Amino acid sequence: MIKSLLIANRGEIACRIIRTARTMGIRTVAVYSDADAKALHVRQADEAVHIGASPARESYLVGDKIIAAAKHTGAEAIHPGYGFLSENADFAQSVIDAGLIWVGPRPDSIRAMGLKDAAKERMIAAGVPVTPGYLGADQSPDRLAAEAEKVGYPVLIKAVAGGGGKGMRRVDVPADFADALLSCQREAESSFGNTQVLIEKYILSPRHIEVQVFGDTHGNVVHLFERDCSLQRRHQKVIEEAPAPGMDPATREAVCAAAVKAAQAVDYVGAGTIEFIADTSDREDGGSGLRADRIWFMEMNTRLQVEHPVTEEITGVDLVEWQLRVASGEPLPKRQDELSINGWAIEARLYAENPATGFLPSVGPLRHFKLPSSSRRWPVRTETGYSRGDEVTPFYDPMLAKIIATGPDRDEAVTALEHHCETVTCWPVRTNARFLASALRHPAFVAGGIDTGFLARESDILVGTEAPSEGALQAVASLIFDDDRGGSPSDIYDVGSRRDSGPWSAQAGTRLSAPSAPTRLHLSTGSSVNEIVFDPDFSGPNPWAERVDEGWLVDDFGTTFVLNPARAGGDAIVGAADGAILSPMPGRLIAVEVAAGDVVAKGQKLVTLEAMKMEHSLTAPFDGTVAELNAHPGGQVSEGALLVRIERAEG
Ligand code: ADP
Numbered sequence: 001m002i003k004s005l006l007i008a009n010r011g012e013i014a015c016r017i018i019r020t021a022r023t024m025g026i027r028t029v030a031v032y033s034d035a036d037a038k039a040l041h042v043r044q045a046d047e048a049v050h051i052g053a054s055p056a057r058e059s060y061l062v063g064d065k066i067i068a069a070a071k072h073t074g075a076e077a078i079h080p081g082y083g084f085l086s087e088n089a090d091f092a093q094s095v096i097d098a099g100l101i102w103v104g105p106r107p108d109s110i111r112a113m114g115l116k117d118a119a120k121e122r123m124i125a126a127g128v129p130v131t132p133g134y135l136g137a138d139q140s141p142d143r144l145a146a147e148a149e150k151v152g153y154p155v156l157i158k159a160v161a162g163g164g165g166k167g168m169r170r171v172d173v174p175a176d177f178a179d180a181l182l183s184c185q186r187e188a189e190s191s192f193g194n195t196q197v198l199i200e201k202y203i204l205s206p207r208h209i210e211v212q213v214f215g216d217t218h219g220n221v222v223h224l225f226e227r228d229c230s231l232q233r234r235h236q237k238v239i240e241e242a243p244a245p246g247m248d249p250a251t252r253e254a255v256c257a258a259a260v261k262a263a264q265a266v267d268y269v270g271a272g273t274i275e276f277i278a279d280t281s282d283r284e285d286g287g288s289g290l291r292a293d294r295i296w297f298m299e300m301n302t303r304l305q306v307e308h309p310v311t312e313e314i315t316g317v318d319l320v321e322w323q324l325r326v327a328s329g330e331p332l333p334k335r336q337d338e339l340s341i342n343g344w345a346i347e348a349r350l351y352a353e354n355p356a357t358g359f360l361p362s363v364g365p366l367r368h369f370k371l372p373s374s375s376r377r378w379p380v381r382t383e384t385g386y387s388r389g390d391e392v393t394p395f396y397d398p399m400l401a402k403i404i405a406t407g408p409d410r411d412e413a414v415t416a417l418e419h420h421c422e423t424v425t426c427w428p429v430r431t432n433a434r435f436l437a438s439a440l441r442h443p444a445f446v447a448g449g450i451d452t453g454f455l456a457r458e459s460d461i462l463v464g465t466e467a468p469s470e471g472a473l474q475a476v477a478s479l480i481f482d483d484d485r486g487g488s489p490s491d492i493y494d495v496g497s498r499r500d501s502g503p504w505s506a507q508a509g510t511r512l513s514a515p516s517a518p519t520r521l522h523l524s525t526g527s528s529v530n531e532i533v534f535d536p537d538f539s540g541p542n543p544w545a546e547r548v549d550e551g552w553l554v555d556d557f558g559t560t561f562v563l564n565p566a567r568a569g570g571d572a573i574v575g576a577a578d579g580a581i582l583s584p585m586p587g588r589l590i591a592v593e594v595a596a597g598d599v600v601a602k603g604q605k606l607v608t609l610e611a612m613k614m615e616h617s618l619t620a621p622f623d624g625t626v627a628e629l630n631a632h633p634g635g636q637v638s639e640g641a642l643l644v645r646i647e648r649a650e651g
Contacts, residue, residue: 001328002026002077002101006070007045009081010060011385012402013306014041017079020320029073031066033059035393040385047073054395060084063091067098077101077327079320083397086303089114103327105215105302109266113300117160117198123297126265128258131277131296133200145177147199154202157181159188159195165235166191170202205281205451208232209244209295211259212311212319215268216326222336223256224311224319231439233359233455238432239417239439240307241346242314245410245448246288254292262297271308271323273301280451288449306349309381309404313345344413345406348421348440352398354430356466361398362430364586364638365391368553368560369429371401372420380405380420392429400431410448414440423544427553427560428526428582428640434558438462468563472556473523473532475545476563479552480521481534524566526584526640550580550642562640579627579646581606581618583637590615594644596629606644607631623649 004027007014018028018041030045035054042048049069052059059065061084070078078095080086080103089110095102104110113119117135124130133155134147148155148171157180159167167188169180185195212224228244229237243252259274275298280289308319322333350371353359369388372380384401386392392400403420407413418440424433439462444450455462468476519534545554551564562582591608594600600620609616628645637643 001330002324004029004073004075005077005079005103005324006031006049006066006073006075007041007079007081008060008066009079009084009086010036010039010041010396012383012399013081013083013304013385015044015385016383017081017320018044020318021324024321024324026324027075029069029075031060031069033395035391035395038390040387040390049073054393056084056396063088063094067094067100070095070100071098075100077103077324079103079323080303082303082306087114087301101327103270103323105266105268105270105272109268110302112266113302115160115196116158116162116299117196119299120198120297122265123262126261128262128265128297129293129295131200131203131298133198135198139196141178141181144181144197144199145174148177149174151199151201154204156200156202157184157197158200159184159192159197161192161194161196162188163192167197203277203279203281205279205289205453206230207244207278207280207290207449207451208237208275209247209255209278209290210273210275210301210305211256212305212308213259213263213268213272213274214319214322214326214332215263215270215272216332217269217329218331220332220335221260221263221268222332222334222339223259224315224317224339225341226252226255227307227310229307230450230452231445231455232452233459235452237307237349238455239346239348239436240310241344241410241413242310243341243344244290246290248290251290251292251295255295258295258297262300266300268302270326271304271319273303273305275299275301280449290449306399306402307347309383309402310345310347313381313404313406314341314343315339316342343406343408344410345404346410346413346417347402347404348417348436349399350401350403350421350424350426350436351432352392352400352426352429353432354466355432355435355463356430359432361394362638363392363394363398364429364641365389366426366429367550367640367642368425368427368548368562369400370425372403372423378405378416378419380416400426400429411446414446422557423555424558425553425555425560427562428638430639431558434464434556435462437558438464466559467528468523468525468530468554468559468561469541469543469556470532471538471541472543472545472554472561473530473563474535474538474540475543476523476552476554477521477532477534478536478538479545479547480565522566523563525561525563526582529566530563550582550640579621579624579648580642581621581644581646583609583639583641583643584616584618585609586639587616587637589631589633589635589637589643592629592631592633594626594629596626598626599649600624600626600646606646609637618643620646622646625649 006029028045030048031051032042051065085091089107092107120130154172157169169184171180207230215221227242229240231239262274277298279294283289371382381404405417421433421437551562587609590610604620624646627647631643
């Protein structure tokens with residue numbers, strides 16, 4: 001067994017690999033870029049080596065630096081994780097040439113599956129069903145158009161070197177073929193330096209079904225059943241589950257056998273995934289549409305997949321452990337007849353992105369970050385490369401974590417995952433947690449068997465609004481009234497608008513107990529001001545809220561807000577009662593008018609922020625001193641970043 005392992009990756013997958021290596025007594029070496037100097041995978045590894053600047057092409061994609069780091073630290077083996085160099089056959093070869101163990105398939109197997117046309121040819125030869133289409137060497141536009149006619153419209157033109165959803169064009173009618181071909185070839189040339197294309201039948205109502213396979217160096221290949229990854233956004237997987245809804249035993253047997261055949265055809269060693277596309281357009285019998293004669297090979301991923309945990313959960317196998325055993329020359333720990341499916345598992349990818357802004361990535365410090373935790377009723381597994389206080393940078397994939405729920409059956413697992421997505425705390429970085437929860441409770445998803453177009457069709461409904469819910473506002477209001485640091489009543493709410501009789505008479509600093517009658521107040525999220533009528537008898541959904549440094553944090557069923565009392569009218573946002581001045585939106589600081597320790601007067605300008613082509617001045621909410629200053633001119637700031645903290649003057 002190998003004794004030391006360098007992990008040529010970052011984030012959750014590096015942490016995941018470190019965890020298993022540790023249980024096996026293997027010493028771990030992390031590598032990191034500038035941006036990741038303090039990242040979780042660096043903190044967790046036994047040793048860490050700096051390999052370059054933040055952009056991946058200067059660090060995680062530089063094979064020579066990674067091999068040098070392994071040599072330098074005496075690591076015997078390199079695990080590539082997924083992405084980055086994991087499917088780079090030349091890198092795999094260099095690792096082997098350097099006398100190190102490559103935790104992955106042979107370079108030839110990676111190459112064989114690298115180009116889509118060659119991979120399909122090989123699969124046809126091995127007797128694996130492939131999507132009907134044309135793979136020929138004759139690339140003349142006339143021939144391609146004629147072949148498209150033969151395949152039958154709609155067709156998909158695919159660059160043979162394509163990947164990541166790039167270099168694909170759907171064509172519905174012959175008249176559009178020539179233009180689509182040109183544009184596909186142009187994109188293929190600029191992205192992959194290869195204009196070769198193939199033509200495929202465009203599958204209507206496709207489901208993405210993939211099979212986990214595993215080979216060893218003794219000639220054994222097994223499968224670990226299928227996953228369904230049909231819930232995709234722009235060809236990127238978002239929710240994955242195992243097994244596939246509606247898969248009957250005979251169809252499963254056929255698909256998994258085809259996957260084993262595919263792996264054997266390229267002498268596969270290690271963990272791999274055979275991706276299939278299922279044409280489920282014929283559902284006349286009211287079933288899932290999954291039929292063995294309508295499931296075709298699409299491509300092979302010659303690495304461990306992001307979604308491998310769902311397979312681990314239903315089979316009880318640690319796939320990383322198997323990878324390390326196989327790389328050490330051991331045979332597969334289990335035979336095919338020793339593997340079986342137990343229960344249901346489903347995974348959601350938590351991304352640092354804002355559904356409300358068209359899923360723009362959201363970067364910045366994770367001032368508050370808490371992943372769901374297991375309860376007796378709903379156990380959960382989480383995989384992440386972040387902890388509270390870490391920074392999400394714009395350099396890498398925006399995935400924050402994977403949340404994996406299990407259950408005895410699909411309904412239980414789906415319900416559990418929806419619940420867990422709603423308990424994510426993350427602020428000020430935005431996430432897709434609420435979006436995930438609404439997808440998970442959508443009737444079509446609950447029924448099982450959605451196709452890959454589901455998210456695009458339902459997106460508007462699923463995104464919903466970004467405003468705090470009534471329950472969240474009520475929860476925060478009741479906490480404010482219950483908090484002795486709440487500030488003076490006139491800061492808290494509009495005294496004149498109280499509906500009960502008599503003026504509010506408490507003094508600043510005294511405990512404000514909740515009014516006994518409905519009372520109007522304004523709460524600011526930093527970018528919007530929300531008016532509510534506080535209702536002491538509110539009995540609606542009651543999200544978790546708590547007092548934090550920046551204000552009152554509320555977990556609003558997947559969206560986290562930090563709210564602060566604001567003045568009616570809204571634009572002059574009163575700082576938090578404790579004087580925390582937060583950036584109301586992402587932007588750039590163009591002026592900082594105070595220094596730490598300065599005495600400031602109420603209303604005095606503190607900093608000026610440029611955002612959305614406008615300038616915004618943030619002012620002192622009361623007389624005091626600058627107790628904390630996290631602002632410098634020219635600095636980029638994220639929404640909710642703490643810029644200045646004013647300590648209230650005595651008396
Ligand atoms: P890439 O290598 O860019 O990921 P794939 O060949 O794996 O490309 O296809 C990516 C996605 O495109 C699939 O998951 C599926 O949703 C869709 N797709 C691929 N082939 C077809 C097809 N023939 N018909 C319909 N959709 C397809």
